[in-house]
Amino acid sequence: MKKILLIICAALLITGCGVEGKQINSIDDLKTARIGAWPGGAYEIKAREVLPEAQFVGLDFISDLIQNLKQHKIDAFVLGKAYVDNLKFEGVDVDYLPQSLGDVPISYIFPKNERGQKLCNQMNEFISQVEANGELDALKTKWLQSDESKRTFTKSNLSGENGTLKICTDAQNSPFDYLRERQVVGFEVELIDKFCAAYGYDYEIKMDVFETMLTNVTLGKVDVGMDGIEILPERQKSMLFAKPIDVEQTVAVINSKTSSDTTLAGRIKTSLIDEDRWKMILEGASITLTITIASIVFGTLLSFAVYMIYREGNRRVNYIIDAIHRTLQGVPTMVMLLFFYYTVFSSVNLPASITAVVVFSIVLSITVFALLKDGAQNIARGQTEAALSLGFSERRAFVKFILPQIVRNLFSQYQVALNITLMETAIVGYIAVQDLTRMADLIRARTYDAFIPIITITIVYLVLSRLLLMITDWTARRINPKNRSREKILKGVKL
């Protein structure tokens, strides 16, 4: 245990001290810097014009850009100003240089066909109108310059007399289009909602990744594409762009100088102390522990129950047990978890943690059942026969003389199985159980620092695992008959 902790501390020191970032005060400092950007996007193109010697790193998601910046893998990244403002509203600790690297116009895209052209024309007309009457600016203020609390939106009551528009978006680009409480909202959503109201359309939004969306529009499979799409000559060859609905300044985002604390202590504070995030770790640990213990109890009981039925030796029953056992053995725990969550229990509305306990109980019982089956074979039939010859019934002989031996012989393997159960519970995050691993993920998503939460849960898992081992070791000593004293062996007998 001490050695393990030592290794972790060393790792902490090495990575924790971190790489000191380059001091960046102006665009000039970025001349030869490493700069993150959406690969091939307009922001990268603009930045390359200004900084031809810089080294560009393509990263697809804003969260990746931030994480790389935080870890000093890049010195800066370039993005539209609205995105960065939005990040700051969300509390992400970044800054950007005041100088713009160039303007990037943004608009909706339509397929290059008759319907697309018609829609595009209507959209252009509509944009001119809202520009003139100030509605567009109001929307910009609401979505691009305010925080979440002011961004109200409900879908208009649409007649749909002229049909329904199929709209496609990535829905990952706050504030343009993003998911909020399972509804796609954003600047572009409200704008097109108003467009539909004005031109008698209804609309439905389909979500697809960016590249697929572009393809869908090009092929005319959808009517409109939106995703804060930058107007690029390259893209104009294969699709129609409406008039710009917004012009974004390309800004260079850098680590915040004022408050960003990149020291180890600072990172620990951000990851664990701020907003009482350590409570999340504790909650996660208790959920992990609860699921594990419940699964151990139920899984063990289940395996014994099944094994006792199996021992009765009814051929048809055993055939079924064997079949189920073999089937379940071939299913990855992860798949079983998803299977139970999305199919078996989907209609019952059980809490996800109950599903997790059910699945891990089953998985553990599969292992323990197999152990029991093999273990019983390894104990010579002779002892059972000896018990029978004294007049014990088959079942009584098994429970009194054979089972304790099986349990003792298998205990170390059983201990391993229990530890595996604890480790495997790390996947329950997939069915929305907020266990230890999931909590680390959540913290990481908020702080954009993976290291501290992950190293924290590593230590917590270690502690839990050692705890489990200590308890099971204690049990192992208890069930070893040779640790009994003479008095205990013949309790109540005068020797």
Added chain:
Amino acid sequence: MNVILRVENLRKEYGEVVPLKNINLEVRRGEVISIIGGSGTGKSTFLRMLNGLERPTAGKIFFMGQDITAAGCKLEEVRQKVGMIFQSFNLFDGLTAIENAIAAPVELKGLSKQKAYDKAKKLFERVGLLEKMFSYPDEMSGGQQQRAAIVRAMMMEPEILLFDEPTSALDPTMVGEVLAVIRMLAKRDLTMLIVTHEMNFAREVADRILFFADGEIYEQGTPAEIFDAPKRPKTIAFIRRQKFFHYDISTRNFDLLAMQGKIITFAEKYGLNARYSQRLQLCCEEIIFEMLNGCYAAGDKISMALEVIYVEAKKTLEMSLMCGGKSYNPFLEKTSDDDWSLKILKGYAKTFDYSHVGGVNRIHMEITPP
């Protein structure tokens, strides 16, 4: 005549194999019966049917008047009165000797723990295991384990005791202590059926000997009748073979050590002294190598059979060897000074015989006792 056990037309089949065809037997109360016979003659199967560990294919077993093969028979109650001692002891692991002994009387007969303990203590004392009462099976020697197993069976106060080769799994040095305990029980008017390969013991302890062959009781009688004057051919062959040692050799790299081990065991069985036993080993080894070199060229296929006979009447050993290959009589060879093997053979041979008939060399020699 107080018959405690009656077996009628008992038959056991395992698919095609029929180890027991038709067994009929009556056992009187207090009788000690030894069951002997070659391996695979169903002796153990027979014994195991008497307490229901094996179900007979046909036939009936009456124990104290009750048909234990009948459908409604409560085997568990019958078994309480039928003790069994196994070849491999089968003490319960993880329980001390005393726990092994008191488990059944306490659980099944409702004896108080204290009474069971007092009773067990007396029995352990009688079999010389008082000090081992709190030992676990893996802390005891085979002989001790078997004695503890006998105590365990005795604790149920059985009407009859079944011994299934009680000394076969034991080191020769421990056979004696177990046999002594069984002898002691035999003197106490207990009814016992003993399957054993210890002929001397069987002869000494039993009132009646059953010889099993061909799936039935081939011959039975008093020990004197069976051992000294067997009547039927298989009995005669079996009793004779008990005094034989046989070993086949088919390669030059045969396992010499294993063979010598078997010779030693054979010699011990007849109480030969160490020097005679060593002389026998030497002669066997030398004659084998002498004949290997004399009769076979390198690469020849080897077929050699060694036999040692103990002639009880004269208390001497005779050795014979048969082998193929070319004709070769080692005793006609001139002995050079450095040829120790021939010197040894000639020195120890009281008489010797050589023949070469039909391509087979036969050598027979009597070994001089020291």
